[in-house]
Amino acid sequence: MSEAGTLAVLEAARASARAAIEAFGAEHLRHTESCGQVILHVAPPLAKQVLAWLQADPAHRFDYLTDVTAVEYRDPERPLEVVYQLRSLERRVDLRVKVPLDPEGTLQVETVTDLWAGAEWLEREVWDMFGVRFRGHGDLRRILMWQTYDEGHPLRKSFPLRGHRSRAEQTRQALAANPEAHYTLEEISIHEAYQELPPDMQERLRRRMEAGS
């Protein structure tokens, strides 16, 4: 991009960040930059409000959610951050919103699935990989790891690269596991059909649910 174009985009993102700080107060919001990209840090209680405002306000119109992810730093003093990459498709402006959470505390933020439908799987992935709970998400299941996976959340820094258990133990458990236990009946629910199933199939589904829960 031409230098003037890059500068104009950067200025527009700065203006949005400054407007958000003005609207919600400098004690909860902060604006930094890295590599020519604008980052808006928002305190967790305000996160949902600020995101909704950025999406709806006609002067900003961040209508496109590029990505939701999280970062945990190697420095244990630094907070774990939930990261939203926003974009205004009309104005061609990008803005990154970060919500810091205490890695030792309960990792919880409000869901944005009601603002952007695209957040549905992205938030599930952050839950799966980091253990951040999104309040109000209708279907917060693991997405990349399987349903019965119980070793924790792989992208946390406290999670060893090869997992908590030895390879031998992992293999033993994998072979002993009930492969049908990964999905619950609710997940693929047809409740009325359940009563009409033959007894042996009912029994199998019931056992599967017990094993899976």
Place this chain on the structure above:
Amino acid sequence: MTPRTVEFDVRTPAVDSSGRLVQAPLGVARRASEHVAEDFGADHMLINIGPQHPATHGVLRLVVELEGETVRRVIPHIGYLHSGFEKLGEYRQYNQIIPLTDRTDYLAPMANNIALAMAVEALMGIEVTERCRLLRVIAMELSRIISHLVWAGTTGIDLGAFTPFLWMFQERERVYNLQEAWTGARLTTSVARVGGMMADIPEGWEAGLAEFLRTFPATLREVDAMFTRNAIWIGRTQGVGVISAEDAVNWSLSGPMLRASGVPYDVRKDRPYLGYDEFDFDVPVGEHGDIYDRYRVRLEEMSQSVRILEQALARLEPGPINVSDPRVILPPKSRAMSDMEAMIFHFKQVMEGIRPPAGEVYMGVENPKGELGYYMVSDGTAKPVRWRIRPPSFLNLSALPRLCEGALLSDVIAINASVDIVMGEIDR
């Protein structure tokens, strides 16, 4: 893109209410079949598709709830190919991550390699050389062509057209030969390095590419002739899997999926990288947001890629492919052996790796399947704190339940094909 010219003049034999054979427009025939589903009443049926099924384009499992033949709900299950690339990246030096990117979207490996190098270069503020830039544009556009070829071929097979698949794979093979000549690998290319490329193109490579560009458009025209006005193709794709522009934006779709719905966003045009703004090309945009428009968009994108490739090839001049920056590129061997400073740089780079300053960057590029984003966070050490892949087909696939609502079971296969997924990238 021009409005459809074939929307109403394609007809199909059908039976009207009094039992007479008539020539009905295709749209009407479709509506009639949807009507039949209601006869089956409230009986719901579960169909499991995949994970081992050729029409799911990888290890994707779909649980489909049917009412008659009408889809009431689709629940995709992913993760069968999960390899923890993002976690692995945190334990690797920056250049060592490049082989991992081959294995994400393995239908367009060169584009991934280059995007990763670009992300690290953005962290370090490195500007690549002119020749490197043009070679990267060439690699990216070749990737777009081979990825779209696989898409068109496999989607054709899913809908019952076998021959175009063979034409596509013949053409793809020629690009693979070029990739092999350049990188030594057909699939796992690892072509980029931070600050340059793994190698310059070999002698005679440009002529090979020029020959490909000369003959490839003929295949595109053949595909166009086979598909664009084909009654079966139109019947299976027009009005199927529709998503409006507003919904496409809300679902974070990107690439051809977004543009087929009429949203003209292309990273190459709107946040240009690698000097794409200097190239003369058009971004095709659909208007109906159905499978047919996605097909038209991808077909036209291949032609536009040919245009970009021709321009890039014409501009390609001899020169260095690597920046002369001792932080990222090893000094020449002769200097490392004779010059103390070069020796130190060599040692530091081999022993410690590339060390970008603390900071973070989101680098989005227009990959064949949509916007690929690498979000890289560095704390000043040789390994990233976080390497996040924003996988385009993950987000495009997340809209599948929405796209399939109310469709027929056979349409699920067509819609799933039209999303253009690659599971390596979705599961990572």
